[in-house]
Amino acid sequence: MSGGISINRNKESDYLMRRIVNLAIVLLLVAVSLISPMSIGAATSLVPDDALRTAINEELGVADPATHEPTEAELESLTELDEADYKGITNLQGLEHATNLTLLDLNLNNVTDLSPLSGLSNLESLSLRNNDISTLAPVKNLSNLTFLNVSGNLSLDKTELSDFTQLKSLYLYSSGITDISFLENLTNLRNLYLDNNSISDITPIKDLPNLDLLNLKANSIINLSNATNLIDGLTAFNVDNQSIELAATVLNPGDTSTTTQNIVKDYNGNVIDSITPSDGGTYTSPNVEWTGLTGTETMRSYTFTQSLTNTAGETFEFSGVVEQPLNWGTSLVPDDALRAAIKAELGKSVAHVLTESDLESLTGEFKASAKGIYSIEGMQYAKNLDKLNLSLNQFSDITPLSSLTRLTSINLLSNNITDIEPLKNLYNLASLQLAVNNITDISHLDNLTSLEELYLHGNSNLNLSPLSNGFSNLKALNISSTNNSDISVLSNLSSLEYLVADDNKISDLSPIENLPLERLHVKENAITDLSQIKDLFSQLSFFYGSNQNIVLSEKNIAETTTSMYINNFIKDINEDIVDNITPSHSGVYNSPRVAWVGLNSNSDTSRSYDFSNDLSASDTHGNIEYSGTVTQPINWLFNESPVITASDRTISVGDDFDPLEGVTATDAEDGNLVNIQVTSNNVDTNTPGQYQVSYRVVDSQGGVDSLTIIVTVEGDGEPDPEPNEAPVINANDVTITVGDDYDPLANVTATDTEDGDLTDAITVTKNEVDTSAAGDYEVSYEVMDSSEKVVNATITVTVEAVPEPEPNEAPTIDADDLTITVGDDYEPLADVTATDTEDGDLTDAVVVTKNEVNTSVAGDYEVSYEVVDSGDKSAETTITVTVEAAPSRDTDEDTLPQTGEATLYLSIIGGIILILIGFVTIRRMN
Numbered sequence: 001m002s003g004g005i006s007i008n009r010n011k012e013s014d015y016l017m018r019r020i021v022n023l024a025i026v027l028l029l030v031a032v033s034l035i036s037p038m039s040i041g042a043a044t045s046l047v048p049d050d051a052l053r054t055a056i057n058e059e060l061g062v063a064d065p066a067t068h069e070p071t072e073a074e075l076e077s078l079t080e081l082d083e084a085d086y087k088g089i090t091n092l093q094g095l096e097h098a099t100n101l102t103l104l105d106l107n108l109n110n111v112t113d114l115s116p117l118s119g120l121s122n123l124e125s126l127s128l129r130n131n132d133i134s135t136l137a138p139v140k141n142l143s144n145l146t147f148l149n150v151s152g153n154l155s156l157d158k159t160e161l162s163d164f165t166q167l168k169s170l171y172l173y174s175s176g177i178t179d180i181s182f183l184e185n186l187t188n189l190r191n192l193y194l195d196n197n198s199i200s201d202i203t204p205i206k207d208l209p210n211l212d213l214l215n216l217k218a219n220s221i222i223n224l225s226n227a228t229n230l231i232d233g234l235t236a237f238n239v240d241n242q243s244i245e246l247a248a249t250v251l252n253p254g255d256t257s258t259t260t261q262n263i264v265k266d267y268n269g270n271v272i273d274s275i276t277p278s279d280g281g282t283y284t285s286p287n288v289e290w291t292g293l294t295g296t297e298t299m300r301s302y303t304f305t306q307s308l309t310n311t312a313g314e315t316f317e318f319s320g321v322v323e324q325p326l327n328w329g330t331s332l333v334p335d336d337a338l339r340a341a342i343k344a345e346l347g348k349s350v351a352h353v354l355t356e357s358d359l360e361s362l363t364g365e366f367k368a369s370a371k372g373i374y375s376i377e378g379m380q381y382a383k384n385l386d387k388l389n390l391s392l393n394q395f396s397d398i399t400p401l402s403s404l405t406r407l408t409s410i411n412l413l414s415n416n417i418t419d420i421e422p423l424k425n426l427y428n429l430a431s432l433q434l435a436v437n438n439i440t441d442i443s444h445l446d447n448l449t450s451l452e453e454l455y456l457h458g459n460s461n462l463n464l465s466p467l468s469n470g471f472s473n474l475k476a477l478n479i480s481s482t483n484n485s486d487i488s489v490l491s492n493l494s495s496l497e498y499l500v501a502d503d504n505k506i507s508d509l510s511p512i513e514n515l516p517l518e519r520l521h522v523k524e525n526a527i528t529d530l531s532q533i534k535d536l537f538s539q540l541s542f543f544y545g546s547n548q549n550i551v552l553s554e555k556n557i558a559e560t561t562t563s564m565y566i567n568n569f570i571k572d573i574n575e576d577i578v579d580n581i582t583p584s585h586s587g588v589y590n591s592p593r594v595a596w597v598g599l600n601s602n603s604d605t606s607r608s609y610d611f612s613n614d615l616s617a618s619d620t621h622g623n624i625e626y627s628g629t630v631t632q633p634i635n636w637l638f639n640e641s642p643v644i645t646a647s648d649r650t651i652s653v654g655d656d657f658d659p660l661e662g663v664t665a666t667d668a669e670d671g672n673l674v675n676i677q678v679t680s681n682n683v684d685t686n687t688p689g690q691y692q693v694s695y696r697v698v699d700s701q702g703g704v705d706s707l708t709i710i711v712t713v714e715g716d717g718e719p720d721p722e723p724n725e726a727p728v729i730n731a732n733d734v735t736i737t738v739g740d741d742y743d744p745l746a747n748v749t750a751t752d753t754e755d756g757d758l759t760d761a762i763t764v765t766k767n768e769v770d771t772s773a774a775g776d777y778e779v780s781y782e783v784m785d786s787s788e789k790v791v792n793a794t795i796t797v798t799v800e801a802v803p804e805p806e807p808n809e810a811p812t813i814d815a816d817d818l819t820i821t822v823g824d825d826y827e828p829l830a831d832v833t834a835t836d837t838e839d840g841d842l843t844d845a846v847v848v849t850k851n852e853v854n855t856s857v858a859g860d861y862e863v864s865y866e867v868v869d870s871g872d873k874s875a876e877t878t879i880t881v882t883v884e885a886a887p888s889r890d891t892d893e894d895t896l897p898q899t900g901e902a903t904l905y906l907s908i909i910g911g912i913i914l915i916l917i918g919f920v921t922i923r924r925m926n
Helices: 002-042 050-060 072-077 158-163 225-232 336-346 356-360 399-403 530-537 901-925
Strands: 103-105 125-127 147-149 169-171 191-193 213-215 236-245 249-251 258-261 275-277 282-284 287-290 299-309 315-328 364-367 385-389 409-411 431-433 453-455 476-478 498-500 519-521 542-551 555-558 563-567 581-583 588-590 593-597 606-614 625-637 643-645 649-652 664-667 671-673 677-681 689-698 704-714 728-730 734-737 749-752 763-767 775-784 790-800 812-814 818-821 833-836 847-851 859-868 874-884
Touching (some): 249 258, 258 299, 258 315, 275 287, 336 356, 581 588, 581 593, 728 790, 812 859, 812 874
Parallel strands (some): 103 125, 125 147, 147 169, 191 213, 213 236, 249 315, 431 453, 453 476, 519 542, 542 625, 818 874
Antiparallel strands (some): 275 299, 282 287, 299 315, 588 593, 677 689, 728 749, 775 790, 812 833, 847 859, 859 874
């Protein structure tokens, strides 16, 4: 029985042991399963963007791209990342560690900030198509970057690309571009994609020497001739599917047709005639015409296509559509006066409604002078005119003339025109009359190479400088009454035969000495030397140089002066003085001196002389005169008379007497005068009585002052009265600073034994103080008591320069390194203070110049601060903010390691071991 019980007990023990072992196995599996996710959750991610991290892991080839955390070493090992397109990536943080990347594709994401890429100096290829980037500044200094795709970033500042001169391939399609001038310096470009934009002018890239492939598909290009050299060097060129919208054509009610000029030109500058008009239109080069209009149409168009072959034998297709919007207005020619003139020219009735065809039928010359025209709208349709005269009217806008390219002559004399830019493309113009308007800028005319006659007179503030370039065929030029003095800009007009420059301020003719002139008009200028054009003069058939008006600089003359002379310096064609002169006011000429007498400072303001030089001996076409007037303005210097200062004196019988003692004389112009004369002196110092002494002084301009004093000689045996004591002036030397106010009577007093306080009787007799200039100055005072005793005193006033300010001490910033935990709020300015010796507390002025802290990722980050005091002294400091991983929720932060995982699964394993030990103990007891 006991054996049976033992067997049963052994069976029970085996069964219990199996249960415990099974339980231990289950607990071990649970512990192992917890280890992996706990490790992942506890670590800090170098790449916080999930989509970017997955793309990087896929590039690294890790087993589990969705959960693997790449290390710095793994990121540094990357050389290419080309599978990160269309991933929804928003944050590039972490790529700053991928310092060996040479290729990076991030197309079709949501990236806005490229800052993490700023240090990837090995990067050669970068694709960022269709993101939301506004600036490329972070990658500006990546000198190895030669391939860049930023297409579709509509907010991007494209002008920043002008600094990327190392680029060889650039993609900018679908980027909303109209102006490509920012590309003109990218001379290393070989491949350039600009398709699907709104570009109309390709001139800025015409000189890119290395360009091999150019894609301009789906733009608005109408003329390839401005980039001929560029196109000839291309091996691949796409310029098809252009879309051009012209300015709207205004049609009148009742119009049944409209005509548009074909403006599309190939790279040789020829109109492309391979076109197909819409809506049954017809084409007779260069005009496209549509008929059968009913007044409801809003658009007509034509397509064009041409196969082009460049000099390298490469063939391209230039194609597209040109759209002509139609606006139905009330009148093709709104101005009543102009409309009436056109109808009269065409022989149409007053009731006739003008059409484009009517205006196109105007040929030859059209004149509408002095008609009171205020607008020339509608003249843009008169495309078959050769000459146009719209002088003496009132209009200011000449835009309608911009398309009249057949014109060879335009007369716009005496209107209200200020802007002549609309004329810049009228290349057939030979004669242009723009006189008596309000034009100042003629720079838009410099491309009119056919221009032979140009009339600009009467534009009173005209800038002639654009005439220095171009205008090589100009034969006749009128710049009279344009208020110019310098004609050096005319020196390059190598074909000029006829120059009219009357009524200006020209004094120097030497710039035109070598021009092939035949007629020269320079009346009413300021020419003093005709010999400057001695060689030119021999070829002139006409010369007009009369009525010169030469005004000299003012001559300063003292008011007492009654005579004046100047030298005649007018020279004739042979460099001789012109002696045929007539001085004004009965002046006398003794070559080369012109003299006048009898000047009166109260009435005379100038003197002048007329000159005349008969040049008929050198002229085969009648009398030629060089004449004019030289005017000498006078500035009278009015003299103030000198002043003698002397007081009555009392002496005793037998005293010595010096009549000049205490006598002074001053003059506003000459200062102190020492040439005081005693003109009478009857003082007898031996006999009591009263005597007179008289003085006289004369300044350098003849100003005179006289004064007589009484000298009393006392003493006839009677006791002398108590002597009168002289007053006393109390005044001390003063030191002030430049810019200070100065009152010469401040703190100056005078006292007298007999009279008491005489401060109010003090007078300032000399005050040289200039408070704006450092130096020592004298100030003199005088006071006289009731007995006419006079006392003088002089002090020195020192004006010191403003002292240099004490050197400004830089402020200081008080900021300490900081440790926080992942998820904590972080305010970079908390507990940061700044102080300054001069300004005190500057805490509110502290600015954060750098803040890299990411409170969601553990790591060390830098935060930089700057503060500037009122003296522009600045201070900077940088602290380190350590973001530590958050501790496990069920453990003590101060005792557990950062991950919190070790204690957990060690506890589990320890528990399992204790269970096994208990099992063994029970087994042994049994």
